[in-house]
Every structure is written in C-alpha cells, then in structure tokens.
Amino acid sequence: MVERLDAVQPVYPLPRIEQIPDDEIDRPEAGNQITTRFDELPAVVFGAASFSAFYNTDDHISSTKPFRATRLALRYGINAFDTSPYYGPSEIILGNALKALESEFPRSSYQLITKCGRFGNARADFDFTWAGVRASVARSLSRLYTDYLDVVYVHDIEFIADVRAPRTVGNHLSALGSEREAYGLEEHQAGQVLGEGDQEVLGAIAALRELQERGIVRKVGISGYPLPTLLRIAVLVLHTTGKPLDIVMSYSHLNLQNRTFEAFKPAFLERAKVKQVVSASPFSMGLLSPKPPAWHPASDEIKVAVAKAFAMHNERIGEGSTSPTISELALGYAFGQALKAQTPTVIGLSSVEEVHACARIWQQVQSGNLKAGWETHVEAITRFFEVENVLDESWENPSFS
Numbered sequence: 001m002v003e004r005l006d007a008v009q010p011v012y013p014l015p016r017i018e019q020i021p022d023d024e025i026d027r028p029e030a031g032n033q034i035t036t037r038f039d040e041l042p043a044v045v046f047g048a049a050s051f052s053a054f055y056n057t058d059d060h061i062s063s064t065k066p067f068r069a070t071r072l073a074l075r076y077g078i079n080a081f082d083t084s085p086y087y088g089p090s091e092i093i094l095g096n097a098l099k100a101l102e103s104e105f106p107r108s109s110y111q112l113i114t115k116c117g118r119f120g121n122a123r124a125d126f127d128f129t130w131a132g133v134r135a136s137v138a139r140s141l142s143r144l145y146t147d148y149l150d151v152v153y154v155h156d157i158e159f160i161a162d163v164r165a166p167r168t169v170g171n172h173l174s175a176l177g178s179e180r181e182a183y184g185l186e187e188h189q190a191g192q193v194l195g196e197g198d199q200e201v202l203g204a205i206a207a208l209r210e211l212q213e214r215g216i217v218r219k220v221g222i223s224g225y226p227l228p229t230l231l232r233i234a235v236l237v238l239h240t241t242g243k244p245l246d247i248v249m250s251y252s253h254l255n256l257q258n259r260t261f262e263a264f265k266p267a268f269l270e271r272a273k274v275k276q277v278v279s280a281s282p283f284s285m286g287l288l289s290p291k292p293p294a295w296h297p298a299s300d301e302i303k304v305a306v307a308k309a310f311a312m313h314n315e316r317i318g319e320g321s322t323s324p325t326i327s328e329l330a331l332g333y334a335f336g337q338a339l340k341a342q343t344p345t346v347i348g349l350s351s352v353e354e355v356h357a358c359a360r361i362w363q364q365v366q367s368g369n370l371k372a373g374w375e376t377h378v379e380a381i382t383r384f385f386e387v388e389n390v391l392d393e394s395w396e397n398p399s400f401s
Contacts (some may be wrong), residue, residue, distance in 0.1 A: 002145070004120075005119070005127070005132070005135050005139060006117050006308070009092065009098070009143075010092065011090055011224055012062055012089055012092055012093050012094050012096060013096075014064065014067055014100055015064065015103075016336075017100050020064045020067060020068065021064070021320065022071075024072065025067055025077065025352050025353075026072055026075075026251060026352060027072075028072065028075050028076045028359065029303060029356060029359065029360065031363065032076065032082070032287035032359040032360055032363045033076060033077050033359075034077040034078055034359055034362055035059050035077055035344070035365075036339075036345050036366065038276070038343060038395060039275070039276050039330075039344045040078050040111075040276075041080050041111065041276065041278070041320065041344040042077060042078060042079055042344065043338070043339070043344055043345065043362070044078050044335075044344070044345055044347060044351055044358065044359075044362055045078070045080045045081070045082050045113070045278070045344050045345065045346040045347070046070070046073045046078050046080065046081045046082065046346075046347070046359075047082050047280065047281070047346045047347050047348035047349065048081050048082060048083040048087065048090045048091075048094045048348075049082075049083070049084070049087045049090060049282075050066075050069075050090075050348040050349055050350040051066050051083075051087065051088075051089065051090040051093040051094060051350075052087040052088040052089065052090050054087065054088075054293070054295075055350065056250060056350055057288065057292070057350060059349065061089065061093055063262040063353050066093050066094070066097060066350070066351075067096070067097040067100065067101075067352065067353075068352050069349050069350060069352055069354070069355050070094065070098065070101070070358070071097070071099040071101055071104075071105075071351060072352045072355045073355050074101065074104075074105045074109070074110060076262075076359045078355070078356065078358075078359075079105075079110040079111065079351075080110060080112075080113060080150070080344075081094055081098075081107060081109040081110065081112055081113060082113045082114075082249075082280070082346045083100070083112075083113070083114050083144075084114055084115035084118070084155055085114070085115065085118070085119055085136055085139070085140065085155075086118045086119060086120070086155060086156075088125065088127075091140055091143040092143050092241075093113060094122035094144065095143045095144040095145050097289055098110070098144065098145065099145045100126055101340075102145075103315045104209070107146055108124035111151070111245065112144055112149050112150050112151075112182050113149070113151040113152075114140045114144070114149055114151075114152055114153075115152065115153045115154070115155035115223060116133050116136040116137055116140075116152055116153070116154060116155060116204070116208070117132070117133065117155045117156075117157075117160075117204055118131075118155040118156050118159070121400075122400065123159075123400050125156055125308075126159060126160055127205035128154065128200040128203060129200075129207075130199060130203065130206070130207040130210075132268050133154075133204050133207035133208060133211075134211065135354065137149065137208075137211055137216065140152075140281055141216070145217070146172070147215075148215060148216055148217070148218060149216065149217050149218065149266060150218050150219060151218065151219040151220075151245070152203060152208055152211075152215075152217045152219075152220060152221070152245055153170060153219060153221045153222055153248070154204045154205060154208065154221070154222045154223070154227070155223055155224075155363070156223065156224045156398065157201050157223070157224045157229070157233055158224045158225060158226050158229045158230075158397055158398055158399070159232070159398060159399060160197045160200050160201055161194075161197045161198055161200075161229055161232075162194035162195040162196075162197040162198050163229075163397075164180040164182075164183060164184035164194055164229075164232060165182065165183050165184075165226075165228060165229070165287075165397070166179055166183070167256060168226075168392065168399075169299070169393075169395060169396045169397070170355065170393055170394065171260070171392050171393055171394070172226070172227060172394055173260055173392065175227070175228040175261055176263060176264065176267060177230070183232065183266070184232045185228065185231060185235070188212055190235050190236070190238075190239045191236065191239035191240055191246055192236070193236065193240065198233070198236065200257065201222070201233055202236070202237065202240060202241075204219060205222070205237060205241075205244070205245070205387075206241075207221040209243075217257070219243050219246035219247050219275075220245060220246050221246055221247035221248050221249065221274075222234065222237075222245060222248055222249075223248070223249040223250070223251075223280075224249075224250065224252075224398075224400055225250065225251060225252065225253075225394075225397065226262060226398075227250055227261065227264045227394075228395065229252055229397070230248055230250055230268075231264060231267055231268060231272060234248055234268055234274050235271055235272045237272070238272050238273055244272060244273035244275065245272065245274050245275070245276055246274075246275050246276065247256050247269055247274065247275060247276045247277070247278060248274050248276075248277050248278070249277075249278040249279075249280055249333060249346070250264075250271075250277075250278075250279065250367050251279070251281040251284075251285065251346075252280075252281045252284040252285055252287070252394075253279065253338055253394070254279040254282070254334055254338060254341075254343070254345075255281070255282050255283070255284045255288060255330060255333070255334050256288055256329065256330050256333050256334075256378070256381055256382060256385070256390075257284060257287070257288065257305075257306065257385055257390065257393075258284070258392050258393065258394060259303065259337065259391075260390055260392050260394070261279050261341075261343075262337060262341060263321050265277050265343065273313050277342075277343060278343065278344045278345075278346060278347070279338055279341075279343050279344070279345050280346035280347075280348070281346065281348070282330060282331050282333075282334030282345055282347055283327070283330055283331070283337070283347075283348075284298075287303070287306055288306065288326070288327065288330040289327055289330075290307070290310065290327070297363045297395050297396065297398065298395045299395050299396070301388075301389075301390055301393075302390045302393060305388040305390045306382070306390075308384070308388070309326065309381050309384050309385065310326050312380075312381075312384060313325075313326045313329075313377065313380070314326075314379060316380070317377075323371065323373055323377065324370075324371045324373075324374055324377060326381070328357075328361060328371075329374065329377055329378055329381065331347070331357075331358070332361050332362050332364065332370060332374065332378075333378050335361060335365040335366075336365050339365060339366060340357055344382070356378035371399055
C-alpha cells in the first residue's frame, strides 16, 4: 500500500467536476459551521488517513466519496488537512480533490499538513536523512499541487529516537513527576543526545528547517504516539538548536479511554516552548468504534474493556433509544476536552455523512446543547475503564517487529 520514493505513482483519476453529484447532502447543515480557531489552525482538522487501506477499501478511496467529503468539509469551515506519505495514496487522492476544487477553494483558503521520514513498517522504510526529507517534501508538493506546505512533521519519531523510559506500556503520567529522570525529562537532561537515533531525528528537523528558510515549509514539527518521547525530543530540539519546534502532534491520548494529553500539553508549551500542540484521533484509530480495525495495536486488555463498555452502554440505553451512541459520546468528549484546552483535533473523515456528524457534534459541544444524559453516560464509561484498570493506559510504544 505504501509507495516508496522511487516507486511508480498510482493514479486515482476523478471524473469532471460537473459529473460529480452536488446534492443537498453535499451542503452544510444550517447553523453547524465550524468557525473556531486555535492559533492558526481550525478547531477541527480533516484527517486524510481515511483515504487509505488503513480505514477504507480501494473501491471507496477510488470513488468520488473522498472528493465529496473534502468539498463538504471545506464548506463547513474544516479548512486544514492532515496527510502523510505513509498513508498510501492519501496525498494523491487529497491533492486530486483540492485541485478539482480550486475554483471554489483556492490554495490560500486551506492549510496542508503532511509528514516525512516514514514510508512503511520496517527500519528500511524510514529515511530521516537530508536527501530523504527533501525528496519526500518534493514529492508531497507535486502530489498536493502546491508550492508550499503549511506544516511538515517528522513522522513517528519514536521508531527512530533512542528509548529512554522505565516501561513502554501503561500509564506514563509519572514522567511529569516522580519518574522524570527515568524518562529523561529532568532539567539536567534537557540537552542530552542519547545516541544515533536522537541524532537522526535532529538531522531530519534540520533538513525541514532549511526548507522552512526557503519558504517551502512554513511550520516544522514532530508527530508520534508516546507523549514522554515526544516531550523529551521537543525539549532536546530547544536545547540543542536554541529554537523551539513550531508544532507537535500526538494521537490517541485525548479520548474516553486515555486523557493524558491534557496533563502533558502544559509541559510542551512551558518546558519545550512548542508553539502549538495538536491532538489526533478522538476515536483512538477506530478503537472507540463498533468495529475496531484488526490491525489496531491496543493491548488485549484495552480491547476487551472497550468491547465490554460498548455492550454495557448499548444495554443501558436499549434498542431504539435517542440517547447518544458511544461513538457520539467519544467524539463529543474529545471535542469538549479539546475546546477547554484550546487544542485542534485531527479526525479522520471518510464520507459526507461523517462530515455532517462531525460538524453537528462540534456545534453541540460548543453551544452546550448536548443530548440529555451525556455527562452521566461519559462518567459511567470512564469509571468502567478505571475499574478495568485501562483508563489512561497507553499500549506498547510502536517499534520495529
């Protein structure tokens, strides 16, 4: 699925725009526009990993559904898009859609966020070299039909950065307190390069900053899963280069099952001087959906607890109930916490139906007009996760098999 830099590019042609339906369902619902912004990003960012085999079939991603979802998102005000070379054809499909929409939405009306450095799941599928970073960015520019990128992250740095942690699974909040030294987060450790992995990450950041000086990349950042590692590297960048990262993104740490992003965000801003922190995946990569993907990396304990929580909630509300579904609760909770923290949320969107639902729930959260019993249901689910010993638990840090 993932195309290496030297691979022949797949083609996903669109029909002429006049041949693509533009019906009532392709128009925003009245009153649900998303106008809130946190710094320079919209409150809701379109996650285009959905334009890949990770979440959808080839029939879906080669249809006009991604185009229609993209168009509707822009019409709602969701005008920033997060993609990556690692997400298979995502950049190509997104680029085709935006190119076809340029008369309605010119390049200046939206932001493009992509990544570099990761192309697959093996060590050989990571390239953090200067040449690799420049080649990746050049290909992204071509795929996305643009001459600049608003944000480029060094993708999934935890695979390459040196490991400094007393454990790689479980609750990592102690990294902010009693176990700071074990995680490499004490003040005297701030400028310590642990090994070749850290050097590789720093080299990739330096390559992006060179492109930033040329105006090709506007913001430079890092992305990944484990918050302590992201924080350690962000602090390392500040202390070794004298310049903070513009942006950091972590996924699956601001949701019903794991809320630790809230505790870590102040450390990114204060200790690492990061200008903006972004949360991704309010459904925790599909974990908090009725059918989590088979490849999901969560532990069996977390998966079982989530399945039990779904069953418990469905039994409580009964068939045909107007109470919020657990998916609605998950999205509403993540949006609510992100609103309090003034943090953009990246959410994967596959269809116009999902875009409508996203905008509807955002508006309900922002206006305080949530369905009856919302907070009670959320408290019951988080309390259940606490009893099952999986609340705020992170799964095994991603690494090479």
